[in-house]
Amino acid sequence: MVTRKKITGRFGSAAAGMLAATAGVSLAARRRLAAARARQLELDETALRRTSLAHQQRMHWELLTRALDDPSLAEVMDPYDKGIPAERRRQFIYANAWYVYLYHVHQAGLVSRDELYAALREYFQSPIFREYWEASRHMRASLDADSAEARMGRMVDGLVEDIDAADTDEWWVVGTPPSD
Template sequence: MATRKKTAERFGSAAAGLLIAAAGITVAARQRRLDAHRLQMRRLELEELAIRRKALAHQQRMQWELLSRALDDPSLAEVIDTYDESIPAERRRQFFYANVWYIHLYHLHRAGLLDREEMYRHLREFFQSPIFREYWEASRHMRASLNETSVEAQLGKMVDGLVSDLDEADSDEWWVVGTPPTD
């Protein structure tokens, strides 16, 4: 009887060990599938991001091409000219050029190549130009039509704050005026 009992205990222990090993293998296999799924999802996210960046770059090239044509041909510029008619044509063309620079920085930001702090620093330099400041004021009505929650509207508000800080600064050291945002 004792021998049977010991044999049954050994088989019972072996069976329990096999069950534990099988459970461990099942858990490990499930974990590998989850890890593989996570890696696949991350790969798809990165592919989507690359496609979006490529589309943004293409859109920026197209916008530059269209604005270049408007800069080269005043008759084409009239199509997109929404500035006050009292502004001389030469100044409106300068506004188009200022807009190209602003859009360039905006797209660099959207592509993830410039964070808001870097964009702020570049714009702080651009706003040393009286023409750029005049462009910003003349285009206020265009920004007013933006959805308040859009990235473009939020950046516009940031720039409005920068312009206000520059106007109120008591120092000629423009490169330290304002507090750059942190992302």
């Protein structure tokens, strides 16, 4: 009898060990599955955000296009000084459309910071674009200082200062994009 108890005890220990190992594997598998589900939810959320952003951009462009096509509609959302001629204010709306476009393609990761900076450097060669930037200063002042849009605005302010201070006609080499 004693021998049987020892054998049974050994089998019992082996079975208990197998159960513990199985439970450990099962727990690890559940954790991996939970982590995979969490990653998928995160990917789904990112895709939804991108889809929503793309929709918002299309709507923004549609509204701006209507305002550009119909001066009476441009008056509805015209935040610029009324002392500026209507034609120039419409040009500002168009400049803003380009600026917002550049902001969004950068935020979507379609252009790098250096590519964004190069495009802005080119756009700010236009006197009208520069005038738009100055006329919209009050709008940028209301942005949350930590927002991506405010950071881009500060980057552009620095670029404009660099362009103004440059003593070269080679505008395409003026300034260095900040690293932040």
